[in-house]
Amino acid sequence: MYKYMGLLNELERMIARSFKEGDRIPSIRILSERYACSKSTVIRALSELERMHLIYASAKSGYYVLGRKEQEEQPRQMIDFVHSAPDPDIFPYLDFQHCLNKAIDTYRNDLFIYGTPQGLPTLIKEMQRHLAGYQVFAETERIFITSGVQQALTLLAAMPFPDGKRTILIEQPSYPLFKAYLEAHGIPAMGIRRDANGIDLNELEHLFRSGAIKFFYTIPRYHNPLGGSFTRKQKEAIAELAIRYGVYVVEDDYMADLEQDAKADPLYAYDREERTIYLKSYSKILFPGLRVGAAVLPRELADSFRRYKQLLDIDSSMLSQAALELYLKSGMFDRHRDKIRGCYLRRSNLLSEAIREASAAHPGVFSGPLPSPGGILTHLLPQVPAVLPRVIRRLHSRSVRVESANSHYLTGFQAKAMIKLNVSGVREEDIPGGVAAVAEEIARESAGRLP
Incomplete structure (x- = not known):
């Protein structure tokens, strides 16, 4: 990431936390000294803030904070622990709009013809470089641009694999839309x-050994809806079992950008024999409406994936692909990733502290893990599972929205009674009170029903 972009993030945070409309920003000289950077770096960051309409320049006086629209909006009433899209307050509207406009100018001839099923060649080349930053190394021939992870999953579920196997193994609970797709299309x-500690590796080996598994779908980090992540040893063990029994693993790394541990690699990095299919999404880090994802396929599956993708939609949105390419190349993505990682780390810490306080205030009423560092979701397990429906109803009457994880389970698989907590769309100041309300209602409904 360019140095001015890191400074830009710092200045944005400073403006949001410490300044109000009309306040004067520290001088260029002071900012240069404070952040140990050149004056030209400061000037470029300030120019970007002007373009974003956060500050304005006054001749011979300095830079001042502009009024922000969000200060004029009515506060949101519902504390929503269900909402899973990125926080609209940190959407990179202006940066991405700039990339869209530039994409139209740069690729004006290419945007009005059909692309290739594999994706925009220049984006694939940039994606190769980008994915290497996640320790995902692959030749361009193995990288496909898809209309989100959902499209990649439907293609993988529908297309035949060389070994002829048909049964798909998925964690329970798991991504509800994929589970719904499998059941709607009658796919075995x-x-x-899976729980807060991971999965039973002995059971996984038994299922792999059976010889019926087409692929195993897993979310190794920031699991939806549990919130936990596999340890390095667990990822190594899964990769080794996949190699030993010839099973493919589909790794959905949709939240890779929130990772706080620089040494935490994806499961793909431990695969020595191309048994892992790596999926990367951008809807949870940029915009839900940006239906662009990436899939890294083993060589023996690439041709079949290409054919099935072409039959499904010819190509993914060329304009979105071109804009994403420019967004990645420019360094804007790195800046936004740094910004959203910091924002979600604060929410993650607030959620952890709120759960600790609620556990201390209501001992023995519920259990549940703290979110993984930087993660924005986890779950609570009521000591008395039967109270869950009433708890959800009563919380709604208190303007706190939560839900169970029932939709994340295959039909017939015994669902665990839990309350999902996702703070991606919850204001920081609402997290403590929202969690406290959840704990209060669990305690209230459990009173007299505990053994």
Whole structure:
């Protein structure tokens, strides 16, 4: 990331936390000394803030904070622990708009013809470089641009694999839209239970050994809806089992950008024999409406994936692909990733502290893990599972929205009674009170029903 972009993030945070409309920004000289950077770097960052309409320049006086629209909006009433899209307050509207406009100018001839099923060649080349930053190394021939992770999953579920196997193994609970797709299309599927500690590797080996598994779908980090992440040893073990029994693993790394541990690699990095299919999404880090994702396929699956993708939609949105390419190349993505990682780390810490306080205030009423560092979701397990429906109803009457994880389970698989907590769309100041309300209602409904 360019140095001025890091400074830009710092100045944005400073403006949001410490300044109000009309306040004067520290001088260029002071900012240069404070952040140990050149004056030209400061000037470029200030120019970007002007373009974003956060500050304005006054001749011979300095830079001042402009009024922000969000200060004039009515506060949101509902504390929503269900909402899973990125926080609209940190959407990179202006940066991405700039990339869209530039994409139209740069690729004006290419945007009005059909592309290739694999994706925009220049984006694939940039994606190769980008994915290497996640320790995902692959030749361009193995990288495909898809209309989100959902499209990649539907293609993988529908297309035949060389070994002829048909049954898909998925964690329970798991991504609800994929589970719904499998059931709607009558695709054979079976589940393996996952909890805060991961999965039973002995059970996984038994299922792999059976010889019926087409692929195993897993979310190794920031699991939806549990919130946990596999350890390095667990990822190594899964990769080794996949190699030993010839099973493919589909790794959905949709939240890779929130990772706080620089040494935490994806499961793909431990695969020595191309048994892992790596999926990367951008809808949870940029915009939900940006239906662009990336899939890294083993060589023996690439041709079949290409054919099935072409039959489904010819190509993914060329304009979105071109804009994403420019967004990645410019360094704007790195700046936004740094910004959203910091924002979600604060929410993650607030959620952890709120759960600790609620546990201390209501001992023995519920259990549940703290979110993984930087993660924005986790779950609570009521000591008395039967109270869950009433708890959800009563919280709604208190303007706190939560839901169970029932939709994340295959039909017939015993669902665990839990309350999902996702703070991606919850204001920081609302997190403590919202979690406290959830704990109060669990305690209230459990009173007299505990053994």
